[in-house]
Amino acid sequence: MARPEKEAAVAELAEKFRGSNAAVLTEYRGLSVAQLKRLRRALGEDATYSVSKNTLTKIAASRAGVDAFDADLKGPTAIAFITGDPVTAAKGLRDFAKDNPQLVIKAGLLDGRAMSAEEVTQLADLESREVLLAKAAGAMKATLTRGAVVVAAPLSKAVRTFEALRVQREEGAPAAPADQAEESADA
Structure with a gap:
């Protein structure tokens, strides 16, 4: 050559x-x-x-x-x-x-x-790059979802308590203390 x-x-x-x-x-x-x-x-x-x-x-x-x-x-x-x-x-x-x-x-x-x-x-x-990226994205989404549930839980509990109080007042029953209303809402 x-x-x-x-x-x-x-x-x-x-x-x-x-x-x-x-x-x-x-x-x-x-x-x-x-x-x-x-x-x-x-x-x-x-x-x-x-x-x-x-x-x-x-x-x-x-x-x-x-x-x-x-x-x-x-x-x-x-x-x-x-x-x-x-x-x-x-x-x-x-x-x-x-x-x-x-x-x-x-x-x-x-x-x-x-x-x-x-x-x-x-x-x-x-695994290929695309599969690894998809798994990482799924893990991040799951973490965000769990975080949203944790943040929303107290608000949801408060809404159920207020709803239980509203239903009791409409039925003419005497208003229960807040602790009892919370327990009945969780049941």
Whole structure:
């Protein structure tokens, strides 16, 4: 490969490192072109899967300020660059690796922090960002609802007491002391 082509490949890889919020380094030895195509689909829309030479990847990573993969750049290497939800791509890699043991997850990078292969697999076990946000919103709504009930309870109790007093007066019964009216309203 001519020098300008290598320089362009390094620049492209460095830009992918800078533009992604996560990256996963894999070994793809033994996978067919059709299997790689299925893997690219399994990663989702917000991820790209690039096969590259180790020396070019190492140079591009260092230009992008990434040193997490230096020790793992051996053998046939491909990188999943993730710009969206890293959980979705990690699940795609994990599930594909279960069906195709030739795919080996070597290491990962999430928001500038190096991750081991085990940590990438643990990331795949998380729920997606949308599910976690929905759960957080539900928990906040439940807390607000409980707070509203606590604030409204004394007012509701007072209304029931006044209603019991009004009913007693309409029936012509003598007015009961406030404590008795409250007890009858709670019953």
